[in-house]
Amino acid sequence: MRVLLTGGSGFIAAHVLDILLDHGHSVVTTVRSQEKANKIASAHKSAGKDKLSFAIVEDIAQENAFDEAVKSDPPFEAVIHTASPFHFNVTDVQKELLDPAIIGTTGILKSIKKSAPSVKRVVITSSFASIVNPFKGNWPDHVYSEEDWNPITQEQAVENPANGYRASKTFAEKAAWEFVEKEKPNFSIATMCPPLVLGPIVHYLNSLDGLNTSNQRIRDIFQGKAKEEIPPTGTYIWVDVRDLALCHVLGIEKEEAANKRFFITTGYFSNKQIAEIISKHYPKYKDQLPGEKTPGGDYPEGGLYKYDNERVQKVLGIKFRGLEESIVDTVKSLQEVGA
Structure with missing residues (x-):
């Protein structure tokens, strides 16, 4: 399948790219700069131009930002939209x-409808932020x-920025479903709603300073901040x-994922x-780590x-990895970038 992947240098997208290539798909990924494109290309030397190429989209919030990126020869059959602006x-x-x-999400859907009639499926990265009711606390x-929607209002x-972040995810996902309902495009969509995303970083894109927010807690714990x-x-x-x-890739591969929302969680965890x-698998950090009697978390x-x-x-037929494997692999990946 010929696939457009947006936001190719992001934490999630870097793993999506690995799986797409592994599954034999041909990928064009959008990045904000040529420098990012070069980094990704040099990490996938075995993928020729026919399997991996790039489109530069500097600002996804601009109207028509994706108009050129969605055009391809051979034409795209699917789009995975992970790009999301963060400040x-x-x-x-x-x-x-x-x-x-909102503009980033509806903008790419408009561009696909207008200029990429061959696309049959669009997968969009949403968030548990669009499901959770932040006003209910722990709500035992x-x-x-998937039936739940965050009831947050425009007001x-x-x-504040915390409300703003949750609302941005909620409103963007709602806008995507509304677009499909009103515009009746040639494609179906699937949305992916994960909570906290942990797991190994792709070392060619990351430094310890540029960590995604979720993994910062792992770094902080083994660096002694807890x-x-x-x-x-x-x-x-x-x-x-x-x-x-993998859920993102299965979202374009499986017919039955059409027009479905997916709440993607393995289960519970605590700090x-x-x-x-970390203490069990990395005894060398023992002196920096909290002990059995340390409060909190x-x-x-x-x-x-x-x-x-x-x-x-x-x-999607997914079998989830456990917390132990995820944390061990994450610490290993952080060590690779100098932790």
Whole structure:
């Protein structure tokens, strides 16, 4: 299959790219600069130009940003859209979080409809942020599933960056479903909604400073920042990046994934468990790690929401990796970049 992968240098996309090439697909990936393209190309030397090439899209939030990228010879049959704008310092939630997320998503769908009639499936990276109800706390009597939508409003979205981030994911995903309903394009979509994404980084793209937010907690723990007290876990459900990446690829390969939303989680974890796994497998960090009596980082006393991840297992046939394997592999990948 000929596939367009957006945001090719991202944490999730780098793993998606590996699996696409492994499955024999031919890929064009969008990047923000030629320098990023060169890094990815040099890490995949065995993939010829017919299997891996690049399109530069500097700013996905611009109208028509993807108009040229979606044109290809031979034409694309599928698109995996992982690119999502992120900013470190948000001063204007609407302009810096909401608009780019929504325009980035609807923009690529418009470009595909207009200029890539051969595309049959579009997979979009969404988030548990579009499922969770942030106003309910740990909500022990609720089971989250694909049926849930974050009820956040436009007014709440602009109150602060945390709300803004969650709202950007919610509004962008809703906009994608609305587009399909109203525009009746030649393609079906599938959306992927992961919670915290852990797992090994692709070392040719990453430094310890450029870590995705989820993996920063692993780095901080083994670097001794949790020795006196383990920070609160926050989101208590997770998925390994390699399982999530495989879900994206199966989302274009499997007919039955059409027009489905996938809540992709392995299950529960806590920061305390992460510390215990590192301690067990990497005794050399023992002096920097929290001990058995160190406070913090555990599950909440009043219980937690439940989750239903049946659809992703049934429709995509995924078997999830365990937390131990994920943490061990992540620490190993961080050591490779000098941790």
